[in-house]
Amino acid sequence: MSKSIRWGILSTGRIAHKFATGLDDLPDTELVAVGSRSIGTANTFANQFNIPRRHGSYDSLAQDPDVDVIYIATPHSSHQENALMCLEMGKAVLCEKPFTINVQQAEMVIQVAREKGLFLMEAMWTRFLPHILKVQQIINDGLIGQPQILQASVGDQKELDPSNRFFNPKLGGGSLIDVGIYAVTLAYLVFGPPAEIQSLANLSSTGVDQETVVTFRHNDGQLTYFSSSILHHMPRDATITGDNGSIYIHPDFWHPSQITLRVNGETEQFIEVDCPLNGYHYQVLEVNRCLKAGRSESSVMSLDTTLHVMNTLDTIRRQWGLKYPME
Ligand SMILES: NC(=O)c1ccc[n+]([C@@H]2O[C@H](COP(=O)([O-])OP(=O)(O)OC[C@H]3O[C@@H](n4cnc5c(N)ncnc54)[C@H](OP(=O)(O)O)[C@@H]3O)[C@@H](O)[C@H]2O)c1
Incomplete structure (x- = not known):
């Protein structure tokens, strides 16, 4: 592997654009290749970001010997197939959330x-x-005491188009696995996996969850409740309440954001958290660190965490009888 980590991007959609912006400015990072289903789109994307190697198929990108790691940014329904292809070609992989459609695909x-x-x-x-x-850090320092309750909401009003990836079941549509996953991941980070799950959803005419309400009880009795939506623009904030105070994560809680710490329900401290990089690039630094250290897994975002989260998403969907066509 060369000194710089050589990145390839698989697909050219919205998030691929955000991810590519400024990627080359990171230390030891080169954006060397892009792959698209069409060479025209690959060229347009490559011209925009000065990417030297452009591929008119994902397969061709996966075979590119000058690429170390591939970032997969296709719709959820393609993640398993794309990731398997890249791994078969010996590439390291960073795959967008949700990692796959369900836990079986993730395990494979x-x-x-x-x-x-x-x-x-x-x-x-x-x-x-x-x-x-x-x-x-605030939680570990004990500033709010033992965290007991997490509340979150995550949702955006998406175009009511049955063919787009938000509403189309063939692309893994629905709010839970697209954005509810952020609340599930935060709950996992604060409390670990849920021991008990209860949920309700309203399904769209296309059969995917357009709005949900989910509650967890965790192992030591802590509670999580969140709501996700592709119909409504929700508050998109989160609050972690402990027995000595609370942390309010300002909207959007899963994006670079600020926090307000309240101790004993009295003193209130607004904390501006500096985020100098493109928010999508902190994970890139982690991938680079792992690759340079010869590690095949991140200890921060472990594959076991991914499996736990996928398992939870599957359990919730089972409660509504929501099965995707590929399941
Ligand atoms: N981390 C985040 O903040 C974040 C934010 C948004 C999305 N995401 C994740 O990133 C993934 C992509 O989301 P996106 O919003 O970027 O989607 P998007 O704008 O629709 O782009 C998806 C891209 O995937 C490729 N593709 C392959 N098969 C496709 C198909 N059957 N239909 C449509 N496109 C197909 C296309 O690229 P080519 O034409 O070049 O092949 C397309 O441009 C999702 O899994 C989503 O959950 C993450």
Whole structure:
């Protein structure tokens, strides 16, 4: 592997654009290749970001010998197939959230990476953001006492188009696995996996969850409740309440954001958390660190965490009878 980590981007959609912006400015990082289903789109994207190597198929990108790690940013329904192809070609993989459609798919991809000793991580960027590290530090320092209740909401009004990835079941549509996953991941970070799950959803005419309400009881009795939506613009904030205070994570809680700490319900401190990088790039630094250290897994965003979260998402969907066509 060369001194710089050589990145390839698989697909050219919205998040791929955000991810590519400024990537080359990171230390030891080169954006060397992009792959798209069409060479025209690959060229347009490559011209915009000065990417030297452009591929008119994902397969061709996966075979590119000058690429070390591939970032997968296709719709959820393609993650398993794309990740398996990249791993088969010996590439390290950073795969967008949700990692796959369900836990069985996730297990298959993880098994291949582990057998081959290749690096693999879910692109759960939130886990690496400075304000979330600050939240973890406040909790670890005991400033709010023992955390007891987490509340969160996450949702946006999406275009009511049955063919887009938000409403189309063939692309893994629905609010839970697209954005509810941020609340599930935050709950996991604060309390660990849920011991008990209750949930309700309203399904769209296309059969995916357009709005949900989910509650967890965790092992020591702590509670999580959150709501997700693709119909409404929700408050998009989160509050962690402990027996000595609370942490309010300002909207959007899963993006770079600020926090307000209240101790004993009295003193209130607004904490501006500096986030100098493109928020999508903190996870890139972690991937680079792992690759340079010869590690095949991140200890911050572990593959076991991904499996736990996928398992929880599956359990919730089962409560509504929501099965995707590929399941
Ligand atoms: N971390 C975050 O903050 C964040 C934010 C948004 C989305 N995401 C995740 O990133 C993934 C992509 O989301 P996005 O919003 O970027 O989607 P998008 O704008 O629809 O882009 C998806 C891209 O995937 C490729 N693609 C392959 N098969 C496709 C198909 N059947 N239909 C449509 N596109 C297809 C296309 O690229 P080519 O034409 O070049 O092949 C397309 O541009 C999702 O899994 C989502 O959960 C993460």
